[in-house]
Amino acid sequence: xxxxxxxxxxxxxLFTFLCASLKKPIILIPGHGxxxxxxxxxxxxxxxxxxxxxxxxxxxxxxxxxxxxPECMGHLIRxxxxxxxxKVTHPDGIDFRSEEWGxxxxxxxxxxxxxxxxxxxxxxxxxxxxxxxxxxVLYYPGTPELFDRLIQFVEQVHSQTGQKVIIMGHxxxxxxxxLLLTNKTxxxxxQEHVDGIELLATAFFGCFVSFSMTxxxxxxxxPINDIAAVSARRMPSLHVLWDNYVVFDGHPVFKNxxxxxEGIKANEVKDYLVSQNVFDEEAQEIFKQVEPSxxxxxxxxxxxxx
Numbered sequence: 001x002x003x004x005x006x007x008x009x010x011x012x013x014l015f016t017f018l019c020a021s022l023k024k025p026i027i028l029i030p031g032h033g034x035x036x037x038x039x040x041x042x043x044x045x046x047x048x049x050x051x052x053x054x055x056x057x058x059x060x061x062x063x064x065x066x067x068x069x070p071e072c073m074g075h076l077i078r079x080x081x082x083x084x085x086x087k088v089t090h091p092d093g094i095d096f097r098s099e100e101w102g103x104x105x106x107x108x109x110x111x112x113x114x115x116x117x118x119x120x121x122x123x124x125x126x127x128x129x130x131x132x133x134x135x136x137v138l139y140y141p142g143t144p145e146l147f148d149r150l151i152q153f154v155e156q157v158h159s160q161t162g163q164k165v166i167i168m169g170h171x172x173x174x175x176x177x178x179l180l181l182t183n184k185t186x187x188x189x190x191q192e193h194v195d196g197i198e199l200l201a202t203a204f205f206g207c208f209v210s211f212s213m214t215x216x217x218x219x220x221x222x223p224i225n226d227i228a229a230v231s232a233r234r235m236p237s238l239h240v241l242w243d244n245y246v247v248f249d250g251h252p253v254f255k256n257x258x259x260x261x262e263g264i265k266a267n268e269v270k271d272y273l274v275s276q277n278v279f280d281e282e283a284q285e286i287f288k289q290v291e292p293s294x295x296x297x298x299x300x301x302x303x304x305x306x
Contacts, residue, residue, distance in 0.1 A: 025161045028114075028168050050069060
């Protein structure tokens with residue numbers, strides 16, 4: 001009986017070890033505003049609406065700071081277009097920093113899930129569970145390094161763990177997953193390195209809230225003001241979440257438009273906003289860099305997904 005108990009005990013520990021060793025590594029990609037953001041203002045004379053800020057965490061949204069400095073918040077979420085380099089960047093004198101790569105401390109939408117995976121499923125941060133912080137203001141024309149870095153990270157995790165990864169995206173994070181799997185890699189690469197993808201609040205091909213923010217010139221809980229309104233309308237990461245032209249072909253994005261009883265279709269939105277003086281020239285130049293994403297027909301990712 002003792003020998004049998006010993007065998008059962010050994011089998012139990014062996015089973016526990018195998019289960020632990022076979023945990024599929026998970027990479028979490030947050031959505032729009034779903035990760036922390038820090039800022040340093042190096043040229044305060046350009047931003048009199050702001051107090052001195054040195055690596056100050058302004059996101060997730062700090063209501064006290066936002067209400068006191070709403071115009072400053074508008075500067076901190078601004079994207080600008082350089083006519084010479086044709087690049088989309090943050091304004092001169094504003095240094096933007098995202099959550100450290102691999103960490104997930106400020107990925108607040110994933111908080112309960114991370115707690116569950118760690119406490120109930122035995123996952124370990126940095127061992128088989130990672131978060132991907134990225135510049136959600138400039139995504140994606142202003143984040144040219146994101147996909148190359150993500151590809152390298154997936155390959156590194158696969159190599160270190162010996163297992164293909166599960167990539168989980170939330171909201172705009174699912175758009176990141178979409179471009180990674182269908183635009184930035186090959187079918188062979190995906191099937192070699194990715195076990196599956198999980199999509200939460202999926203925004204593969206559009207999210208009406210982002211369009212609404214553009215129209216109203218309001219981003220999140222930031223109080224409405226002229227500076228923040230311009231920033232919202234120039235933000236490429238809001239543009240990429242407008243309704244996809246192919247998916248929503250023939251369907252009105254909104255109606256009740258004078259002299260247009262059929263409403264405004266997805267591929268007509270930009271021109272209509274321009275006609276209403278809502279979309280300035282810089283917003284149009286930034287939009288040109290993301291419009292190809294809106295023109296793409298859906299492609300089935302070459303991996304299982306939920």
